[in-house]
Amino acid sequence: MEEHFPGQKTLAALQRGIPYFKNGLRFNEAVKESASRGFRSVRQIVIDRAEGDYVWDLDGRRYIDFQNGWATNPLGNCHPEILEAVERANRQYGFHYDHPLRYDLAERLARIMPNEALPRTNYEVSxxxxxxxxxxxxxxHTKRRYVVTFGASYHGNSIAGKLLSGLGDDSTRYLEAWSGGVIRAPYPFSEDVPAGLSQDQYIDFCLWHLEHEISATMVSREEIAAVLLxxxxxxxxxxxxxxxxxxGVREICDRNQWLLISDEVLTGLGRTGKMWGxxxxxxxxxxxxxxxxxxGGIAPLAGISARDDILGDVELFSSGSTFAGSPAGCAAAIKTLEIFERDGVINHAASLGEIAQEIMADWEKYSIVRQVRNSGLLMGVSFNKSAFTDPDAEHWWSSRAVRGEMLQRGVWAISDHEDTIRLYPALNMNEETLREGLEIMETAIKEVENGAAIEGNGTAFPTGVAGF
Ligand SMILES: Cc1ncc(COP(=O)(O)O)c(C=O)c1O
Structure with missing residues (x-):
């Protein structure tokens, strides 16, 4: 293992960004905090090249890609057939609103919706x-003014996205005056179950709150349009x-004539081992x-699908920005869905998910691991503080440290604002690569558990670089 991580070219690139980007670098605050507590700094890389299951940093180091462009590369990095389809669309149509690919894709989407019950679509960019x-x-549609969302949910980073989300951090500070239409409901987490309640009773409580407490203390049930889940x-x-x-949420929606919106931006299109979570x-x-x-990991496209009676005859609804449904985005989506079908990609993802579940099944034996939370290839591990952690350290320190050790050993995963490491392998990842990545993750967990991520223990870390 090389002495300095990241390497010099990566560090130089990161340094270049310091005067220009928010807080200098993505993890700058965490970096400073780690340093002030004597922990090894947060690791960061800059990508030079991406292909299939791997990415390479500017210093030529290769990483197994569990970060997956924040779960946007279902078929691995830079899939050649998608690149080709996108290039063809760009050459043929440039950028225009009306082109045949919009129609081809709409037909395909209608066919893959749950029970084929949501035939109408509206394209978006993000x-x-x-x-x-x-x-x-x-x-x-309902002519009502309120929507219910859940704690710890995430629906985006625009002003409305922040208000709809329930991340419980400072993300909505100074937006308080904008948030009148969103009602935040409790979500039954599998950790931090209230004292005296079983998991099952906690679920009952959350369902009861959704159906009864909101209308008793906040707004009348006739004013609620939808639950966003x-x-x-x-x-x-x-x-x-x-x-x-x-x-239970579906039944409550039915009883109260509330719509159920399933936000599948991350769970959708195979991530959990089924087409839709x-x-x-x-x-x-x-x-x-x-x-x-x-x-397809190449050209942005997003959208909604809805029941015929909801989106078939709208009066006031409008949405869709300039680049929504671009030829390139539609071409990428069509080719992605074609490959899903041709190569049985979702079945492959489901079986990889089972393999991962098996490998990770006993990880809760490590004192720093709290919970393994997997659904197909939507994979996550939550962490406790390590025995080596400063008692005042933030809860997420162990997850950051494990993620850093993984990176140093050649596996790239996500740990941003929570005490969890999240892993989103490509749905078509090679089984051996998945196994290797998880083996490395387990080694990293053991290292952190044994105190290897404290400054001065194990590998030296370069100092004197702003942000590192
Ligand atoms: C469930 C969910 N909804 C919405 C979004 C926002 O999507 P985007 O970042 O493409 O705007 C995300 C992003 O992670 C998400 O996970």
Whole structure:
């Protein structure tokens, strides 16, 4: 293992960014905090090249890619057939609104919707816009003013996206005056279950709160348009809901004439081993939101699909920005779905998910591991503080440290604002690569558990570089 990580070219590139980007670097705050507590700094890389299951940094080091462009490369990096389809679309159509690929894709999307019950589509560029569009559609369709969302959910980073999300951090500070229409409901987490309640009772409590407490203390049930649910709260820490909860939410929506919106920007299009995450629960939503994987990892495309009676005859609903449904985005999506079908990609993802589940099944034996939370290839591990952690350190320190050790050993994963490491392998990842990546992750967990990530223990880390 080389002495300095990241290497000199990567460090030089990161240094170049310091005067220009927010806080200098993505993890700058965490870096400073780590340094002040004597921990090894947060590791960061800059990509030089990406191909298939791997990325390479500017110093030529190769990494198994579990980061996956934040879960946007369903077929691995730079899939040649998608690149070709996108290039062909660009050459043929340039950028225009009306082109045949919009229609081809709409037909395909209608065919893959749960129970083929959501035939109408509206294209967007990003998942954020799509989540907002779904909410606007629900409000204008029902002529009601409120939407219910859950704690730890994530629906985007625009102003409305922040307000719809339930990340519980400072993301909505100074936006308080804008948030009148969003009601945040408790979500039954599989950790931090309130004292005295079983997991099952906690779910019952959350369902009761949704159906009764909101209307008793906040707004009347006739004013609620929809419930916005992620069938796997990915960004908020990979929380996987139970069947009882998701089916319970559907039943409550039905009893109260609320629409159920399934935000599948991350869980959708194979990530959980089924086409849509909500299909694990045998539930059909009224509106479905998607993005990320639809891009094939090459050209952005997102959208919503809805029931015929909801999107077939709208009065006030409008959405879709300039680049929504671009020829390149539609070409990427069509080719991605074609390859899914041709190569049985979702079945492959489901079997990789089972292999991963088997490998990770006993990881809770490590004192720093709290919970393994997987649904197909939506994979996450939450962490406790390590015995070596400064008692005042933030909870997420162990996850950052493990993620750093993984990176140093050649595996790239996500750990941003939560105490969880999230892994999103490509759906067509080679089985051996998946196994190797998880083996390296387990080694990293053991290293952190044994104190290897404290400054001065193990590999020296370069100092004197701003931000590192
Ligand atoms: C469930 C969910 N909704 C919406 C979004 C926002 O999507 P985008 O970043 O493409 O705007 C995300 C992004 O991670 C997401 O996970």
């Amino acid at each position: 998942g954020t816009e799509a989540a907002e569009a779904a909410v606007h559609l629900a409000l204008t 992620e069938p796997g709260l990915a960004e908020g820490g990979n929380w996987i809901p139970t069947r009882k909860f998701v089916r 909500i299909q694990h629960y045998d539930v059909t939503p009224d509106i479905l939101v998607y993005g990320k994987n639809l891009s």
